[in-house]
Amino acid sequence: MVGASVANLPSHPFGEGAALETPSFLGTPVIASKFGLLAVTLLLRGKKKLAGFNEQMHESVRTAAPNLIITGAGTWWFPMRTTPISGWSRS
Known part of the structure; x- marks a missing residue:
């Protein structure tokens, strides 16, 4: 979610196009929550x-x-x- 916030700054530090869209997509709350759930699932195995x-x-x-x-x-x-x-x- 931080990556999406940084990518959407007016100065576009990651550039335009895919470099802007990828962090914006991955930083949406639903997608970020799914990645978090996946990480927790992998970390709690054992x-x-x-x-x-x-x-x-x-x-x-x-x-x-x-x-x-x-x-x-x-x-x-x-x-x-x-x-x-x-x-x-x-x-």
């Missing part, structure tokens, strides 16, 4: 690497979940309080 990764992710989500829930509830509650449909909450 003995117990995937199990260790799953354990780390489980611990991370368990730690972050309360903050995410509180933040999500706050961003949901304010618009609901300020709209006319939410008259029930003001009683």
